[in-house]
Amino acid sequence: MIGTAQFCTFYLDGLTFGVEVQRVQEVIRYQEMTRIPLASGVVSGLINLRGQIVTAIDLRRRLDLPDRPPEEKPMNVVVRTDDGVVSLLVDEIGDVVEVAADRFESPPETLQGTARNLVQGAYKLDNRLLLVLNTEAGVQVPAE
Amino acid sequence: MPELDEIVKEFLVESHENLDQLDRDLVILEQDPTSHDTLSSIFRTIHTIKGTCGFLGFGKLESVAHVGENLLSKLRDGDLALDPSMTTGLLSLVDAVREILGNIETLGSEGEAEYTELIELLIGLQESRLTGSSETPAREIAGPPVPPITGGFPPALRAVQFIEESALERLIEPRSDERELAAHPADGRHAAVSDTTIRVDVGLLDKLMNRVGELVLARNQILQFTSTLGDAAFLSTSQRLNLITTELQEGVMKTRMQPIGNIWGKFPRVVRDLSLQCGKRVRIEMEGKETELDKTIVEAIKDPLTHVVRNSIDHGIETPEARLAAGKPAEGCLLLRAFHEGGQVNIEISDDGAGLNLDRIRQKAIERGIVTQEQALRMNDRDVGQLIFAPGFSTAAQVTNVSGRGVGMDVVKTNVEKIGGAVDLQSQPGQGTTIKLKIPLTLAIIPALIVTCDGDRFAIPQVSLLELVRLDGEQARKRIERLHGVPVYRLRGHLLPIVNLRQELGLASKSTEGETNTDEVVNIVVLRADDRQFGLIVDSINDTEEIVVKPLSQQLKGIPVYAGATIMGDGRVALILDVLGTAQRAHVVSEVRDRGLADNASRQSQHNSACQTLLILEVGDRRLALPISMVSRLEEIPRDSVEHADQQEVVQYRGQILPLLRLGQMLGIATLEDPSAPLQVVVYREDGRSVGLVVDRIADIVESAVEVTKKTQSDCLLASAVIQQRVTDLIDLPSLIRRSDRAFFDVPANTPGVFA
The missing domain is CATH 1.20.120.160 (HPT domain)
Structure with missing residues (x-):
């Protein structure tokens, strides 16, 4: 019997990413945000999540991917981290998938730059790769 | 267990x-x-x-x-x-x-x-x-x-x-x-x-507090509906809700508050033991013991405070011999002060010891590799002082069991910062060192002024707010002057540095001309940061509101201009400006300067300027004038709230007893006041004590060059002058007050004459 893991998947610039399902508090549609002047470009703003103020991090920017076209509104994947609840802005939400542990592989050495620290590895699905996001590292603001 | x-x-x-x-x-x-x-x-x-x-x-x-x-x-x-x-x-x-x-x-x-x-x-x-x-x-x-x-x-x-x-x-x-x-x-x-009394679990109070915070937000939202709906029954119900929520909020806040005296209580013992151990003589004094802090914060600052106190005795205060040689009393004094300011609790630990030895700190920092020689030489004194908060820094010549292990002040700094506070240090060679801890009331609900800048709302804690100035287009262009390129505004004769919030936050300028656009209105929020005043230009001023301060997430902690965030009545998030952080970013506050000097300078300039802003009052058929710089506030006080104490009329005013002086009676002028209208009171403040002058009418505020036409007979009037084509008597407020209360000015040795 091989262990399995469940991931909540989402899409960023055509790539499929996943975070452990236990980490995800909820998924919500686009929310009005309050921008934060002087903050790092990675931080998109603050949202009001039922009385709780949550910082929204644009994962495209965090992963050095090109900005999303302005007419496309991002969705929020609200995750629990050691530093509290953080919202990850993604293009679109996918399914929750269950994958077998033996399909996991570490990223190749050729993966460099920011993504090296953020992508823990990939699960080889039948028609695509599921990139596993390191949530704790992902919600850190890079030093500028 | x-x-x-x-x-x-x-x-x-x-x-x-x-x-x-x-x-x-x-x-x-x-x-x-x-x-x-x-x-x-x-x-x-x-x-x-x-x-x-x-x-x-x-x-x-x-x-x-x-x-x-x-x-x-x-x-x-x-x-x-x-x-x-x-x-x-x-x-x-x-x-x-x-x-x-x-x-x-x-x-x-x-x-x-x-x-x-x-x-x-x-x-x-x-x-x-x-x-x-x-x-x-x-x-x-x-x-x-x-x-x-x-x-x-x-x-x-x-x-x-x-x-x-x-x-x-x-x-x-x-x-x-x-x-x-x-x-x-x-x-x-x-x-x-x-x-x-009963003992209650703090966790329960935490939950209660959160719920109340949410209730306050929901209340704010409902209050916004009342203005649009106009239903009378709904209006009165929501007003009741408003009242109850406020009371509930205050009650729950109180349950979590503890006076700081609870943790200070053990310091006399700490000081005694340590000073004996170090062969020093130290007296401990405490001010503001009753200052209340949230329970969780009290717990969190206990250890950092103890550390600072130990440090002050070990490093700050000298041995009795050294003190006598320096012409100081053999017994050193350690002063703990706590007070609320700007939605924060300030705790100051001052000693009257030798102060920081900046040269030795520089040298040590270089030895320990914290800074390079070059860096050390370029640093100003304030920055050198901050070096003692660097990890691994310790100047103690030998490691004692009191301090000197190099795990001192950096731990204090990190612990205080962990709860969102800040540590600052001021030192005067030979006179002592003051460590200031600014501790936020993270759970607090504070009154704040809401302003708009580039479409976003910002909250400014009311405690830092001094006044609001609004300038219309033509006035704005003329009144905001440039001092070597730096914008300043003359506020009652004093130069007020002007900071543009848009610029500081890196937002788009309104126009190429910036704040001096011709037909725009300029709103200046006059703020106080660290004994300094500055004017902050914002796009518009909305309202004052009670806000729930929520801490910012760790991703945003590094930005000094924000103190937190809050949720507004419409459910959107607004940032809370940190007034001190904003001032520091704009370089309004940089090097430590002596407050006394600044104060004296301002008094001087007040005397020299021939042109003064005067408050014109009417009593009976007489016109009287007071320099507006002596006026703390103008109040309308209902007649039935006047009480009597010590054969004097008094009212309860902002938690103090405010003695009232009837100007007409004191000057022997028959008054023409309307017995049904509230009392018109001019409040004067000096060193924390206030006095209220009752007048018939507050007529006007004028800016005028005072031409003294005639010296007066009365000892409570300085002179008569013609202001606005009418003869006006200038009040000698200090001698007027002295006539009713001889002791009023005893503490500040002498207040300079008003029109001297």
Whole structure:
């Protein structure tokens, strides 16, 4: 019997990413945000999540991917981290998938730059790769 | 952890409180060994502990407390005089009791240690000074002291205790309260309080607080609907909701608040022990003990504060010899101050020691590789001072067990920053060092001014707010001047540095001309940061509102201009500006400057300027004028709120008693005031004391060059002048106030004449 893991998947610039399902508090549609002047470009703003103020991090920017076209509104994947609840802005939400542990592989050495620290590895699905996001590292603001 | 009986738990909690009280009392007693009240209080406390633990079967604890009690009873009867060795002995007794209590709490038993040494020491202390002949029956029964007993509780001891108790009762002065105490040793002087108080888990209060925070937000949203709906029944219901919510919020806030005095209480002991150890003489003073902080914050700053206090004694204050050589009193002074400011609690720990040795800090920092030589030379004095907060920094020539391990101030800084606070340091060579901790009230609900800038709303804590200035287009262009390119505004003759919020936040400028666009209105929010004033230009000023301060997430902690965020009535998030951070970013506050100097300079300029802004008042048919810089506020006070105290009319005003002076009566002018209208009062403030001048009407504010036409006869008027084509008397406010209250100006030696 091989262990399995469940991931909540989402899409960023055509790539499929996943975070452990236990980490995800909820998924919500686009929310009005309050921008934060002087903050790092990675931080998109603050949202009001039922009385709780949550910082929204644009994962495209965090992963050095090109900005999303302005007419496309991002969705929020609200995750629990050691530093509290953080919202990850993604293009679109996918399914929750269950994958077998033996399909996991570490990223190749050729993966460099920011993504090296953020992508823990990939699960080889039948028609695509599921990139596993390191949530704790992902919600850190890079030093500028 | 073993299960403890309710009664044992109760005993532990109560005894811990008693021990804290003991520490304080003993230090007080050492300073004033003759204080009978303090001695009685100490005696009662030890007696209570001894009585209860005897009842619960903690034999070891009882025998320790017993010898202490014997010593104390001799002290109290005046058979022995207190000396430092006795105080030390009694303090170590307190420590031993604390240790045993700790063991009971964690292990469920009294632990292994026997405390024979301590017991012998305490016995030795009382026997060595005995003067044979004057022994009383009580002492015969009480001593020889009971030998240390482990384990059970022999019946013999019970008997001894019983006899002693009754003998004591006969012996001690027949003060009724003490007799009551002896009768109920278990609940002691907490008896009355314990009936009306309960202990509540802090976690529960946290939850309650969060719920109330959400309720406040929901209330704000409902209040916004009332303005659009216009339904009378809904309006009155929501007003009731508003009222109840506010009261509930205040109530819940109060349950979590604790005076900072609770953690300061142990400092006299810390200071005493440390200064003895270091061979120094230090006196501790406290101001603002009653300043309240949230319980969680009180816990979090306990250790950093202790560290700073230890550091001040070890490094700050010099030895008595060095102090005398420097022309200072041999006894050093450590001052703890706490006060609320800008939605934060400020705690200052000042010593009057040698101050920071900046050269040595530079040198040490280079040695330890914290900065390079080049960097050190380029740093200004303030930055060098900050180096002591760097990890691994310590200048102590040798490592003492007090401090000097290099894990000092950086730990303080990180701990304070962890709860969202800040540490600052000011030092004057030869005069001392002040460490300032700014602690946020993270859970607090504070009044704030809401402003808009580039479409976003920002909240500015009301406490930093001084006034609002609005300039129309033409005025704006003329009144905002440039001082070598830096915008300034003349606020009643003083230059006020101007900071544009858009620029500071890196937002788009409104136009290429920036803040001096021709037909725009300029709104200036005059703020105070660190004794400095500055004007902040915002796009528009919305309203004041009660906001719930929520801390920013760790991703945003590094931005100094924000103090937190809040949720507005419409459900959107608004950022709270950190006034000090904004001022620092705009370089309004940089090097430390002497506040006194700045104040003097401003007073000077006030005298020299021929053109003054005057408040014009009317009493009867006379016109009177006061410089507006002497006016703190204008108030309308309902007539029925006037009370009488000390043959004077007074009103309750902002938690103080405000004496009222009827200007008409004092100057002998018949007044023409409308008896149904509220009193028009001009409030004057000087060094925290206020006085209210009652006038008929507040007529106008004019800016005018005062041309003195005639010296007056009355000693309360300085001169007469023509203002706005009418003869106006200039009031000599200080002498007017002095006439009614001679002592008013006693503290500030002399207030300069107003129109001098």
